[in-house]
Amino acid sequence: MKVSELVKELNLVVFSGEEGLNREIRGGYVSDLLSDVMGNATEGEIWITLQTHRNVVAIASLKELACVLLVSSLKPEQGTIDHSNSEGIPVLGTTCSTFEIAGLLYQKIKG
Amino acid sequence: MIELKFHISGGDFDTAGTASSETKKILKQLNIDSKVIKRTVVALYEGEVNIAAHAWKGEVAVTVKDHQIVALLKDEGPGIADINMAMLEGFSTASPKVREMGFGAGMGLPNMKKNADLLEVESTPGVGTTVRMSFDF
Numbered sequence: 158m159k160v161s162e163l164v165k166e167l168n169l170v171v172f173s174g175e176e177g178l179n180r181e182i183r184g185g186y187v188s189d190l191l192s193d194v195m196g197n198a199t200e201g202e203i204w205i206t207l208q209t210h211r212n213v214v215a216i217a218s219l220k221e222l223a224c225v226l227l228v229s230s231l232k233p234e235q236g237t238i239d240h241s242n243s244e245g246i247p248v249l250g251t252t253c254s255t256f257e258i259a260g261l262l263y264q265k266i267k268g
Numbered sequence: 269m270i271e272l273k274f275h276i277s278g279g280d281f282d283t284a285g286t287a288s289s290e291t292k293k294i295l296k297q298l299n300i301d302s303k304v305i306k307r308t309v310v311a312l313y314e315g316e317v318n319i320a321a322h323a324w325k326g327e328v329a330v331t332v333k334d335h336q337i338v339a340l341l342k343d344e345g346p347g348i349a350d351i352n353m354a355m356l357e358g359f360s361t362a363s364p365k366v367r368e369m370g371f372g373a374g375m376g377l378p379n380m381k382k383n384a385d386l387l388e389v390e391s392t393p394g395v396g397t398t399v400r401m402s403f404d405f
């Protein structure tokens with residue numbers, strides 16, 4: 158599924174990185190520990206987190222993740238937005254909690 | 269042979285990540301196997317962030333040879349008193365502020381060990397730490 162399709166289906170906010178909206182999502186990873194994501198996330202996954210600083214995009218880009226999804230109405234910092242735009246990695250948002258959005262995403266991607 | 273150099277300041281999490289992302293671009297241009305690039309950037313990122321999180325300042329040098337990438341990370345900082353302990357997954361002395369950002373899981377050095385073909389850590393408490401990693405291709 159493309160990031161843009163998921164945005165539509167789950168009514169997600171697109172904060173930045175629009176250029177990457179056609180990236181393909183092949184799975185998901187939920188974590189707020191950066192080294193955990195660095196060590197264990199896989200290329201093409203959507204990363205669900207509450208971390209909003211620019212290292213999130215740095216990691217997403219290094220790991221070639223599909224996009225980043227911020228939960229619970231959190232907003233990215235300006236540095237995060239800038240980095241997301243220059244790397245073309247979308248940063249998305251939702252009002253849902255991690256639990257709720259992970260459940261919805263699981264159905265869409267794996268269901 | 270190509271050599272890349274980067275400076276990292278303690279506490280500066282905005283520029284930490286530059287060495288790995290610049291290195292990634294160069295390795296891609298050199299058409300190096302994508303699995304090797306992935307291993308290299310994961311380990312290099314962890315090394316960079318450790319300088320930002322735990323040291324005062326440091327230098328990173330990445331050398332690309334015929335069949336090997338070598339990363340040398342040399343910092344001035346508090347050093348590591350017990351390297352075996354630091355290598356254990358879950359061990360961390362990260363500050364509360366650093367933990368709030370999602371660092372401090374104690375997984376950085378284990379990630380470096382897993383992804384590098386060779387990892388050597390030398391440290392003098394109160395002076396600094398030198399990390400040498402190599403990646404074969």
Ligand SMILES: Nc1ncnc2c1ncn2[C@@H]1O[C@H](COP(=O)(O)OP(=O)(O)OP(=O)(O)O)[C@@H](O)[C@H]1O
Binds near residue numbers: 397
């Ligand atoms: N360059 C360094 N200078 C001083 N101490 C270091 C350095 N690198 C690592 N350490 C010490 O080793 C510990 C473990 O490092 P490691 O990278 O595994 O975990 P972390 O940095 O604490 O957390 P994480 O990497 O998961 O965000 C650190 O908490 C710190 O005490």
Ligand SMILES: [Mg+2]
Binds near residue numbers: 192314372377
């Ligand atoms: Mg670390």
